[in-house]
Amino acid sequence: MATWSNLMFQNSSSPLMEKLIFFYDNTMLIVTLIVTFIFYMMITLYKNKFMNMYLIDHQSVEFIWTVIPSFFLIFIGFPSIYLLYLLDESKSPTITLKIMGHQWYWSYEYSDFKNIEFDSYLNNDSTSQTFRLLDVDNRLILPMKFQIRALISSYDVIHAWTIPAFGVKVDAMPGRLNQCSFFINRPGLFFGQCSEICGANHSFMPITVESINLKTFINWVNSN
Structure with a gap:
């Protein structure tokens, strides 16, 4: 971070x-x-x-x-x-994500699993031990050491899905499907923000990715 x-x-x-x-x-x-x-x-x-x-x-x-x-x-x-x-390059991805930008939050869908989709809003709970303006209520959970493909688009205006630690910055454009691929090589929390000026609350739609091992990820998938 x-x-x-x-x-x-x-x-x-x-x-x-x-x-x-x-x-x-x-x-x-x-x-x-x-x-x-x-x-x-x-x-x-x-x-x-x-x-x-x-x-x-x-x-x-x-x-x-x-x-x-x-x-x-x-x-x-x-x-x-x-x-x-x-x-x-996007060769033989293990997991495919669908990421949609909204004014002003993100929605995620795991295309390889059924009924795993959620919205991710800025965490407004200032009393908890979270990072101000960077943490979200629903984190994007991903396994480490696997190739992951993300399909990115938008419902309204142009956004940009960005995680600096992954070297990923992709525009989310309405009517267009963009793609990126990344490989997480260690566990942890990784933060990003929308990097396209998309409106009044542009600075309040953060991205939080939680990288975990495969066993914990499978347990998380089974619990959803």
């Missing part, structure tokens, strides 16, 4: 989020090198009292400052495209 002192991403809870963090670190390293080099060149040119007549207009110089940036783009582009394909 994000805290006030967080300056970076949340701890990853899925392989996709781990790869997103690696890609971010790789890109920031390249950007840091570029900014450092340009800053150094600016200082050098500012302090240098001599002028090279071939620096402004010369074929060799133009060739260098065209080719070198293209290599940087390749080093960023290939991991980016690879990651985009991974984020869109």
Whole structure:
């Protein structure tokens, strides 16, 4: 869960989020090198009292400052495209969820089981030991270490179902069915919020996912 002192991403809870963090670190390293080099060149040119007549207009110089940036783009582009394909891949999911956005709450349906569907509202009980504006009355219960597919849409306006720890952010659009896939690799509570400005109570439709082991999940399914 994000805290006030967080300056970076949340701890990853899925392989996709781990790869997103690696890609971010790789890109920031390249950007840091570029900014450092340009800053150094600016200082050098500012302090240098001599002028090279071939620096402004010369074929060799133009060739260098065209080719070198293209290599940087390749080093960023290939991991980016690879990651985009991974984020869109949904191979042999174990569980399929149907997620619908409303103004201003979420509704969930477990398509693989009968009669398991519920609405999830913001928890207004301020006296209990819950996280303010992040916890809900009905948490989304999911087993860890299984591939999960989510089918996401909306009944009214555009919402966005987002769990930062999973690396998942998918728009819920009326009349359109979007899909995402994720794999939870550890137990715990994971929080998210609607990330699309959807109206007056946009900030009051949180998402809470509770990850549990398979045996506990089967007992929960049988009790519903």
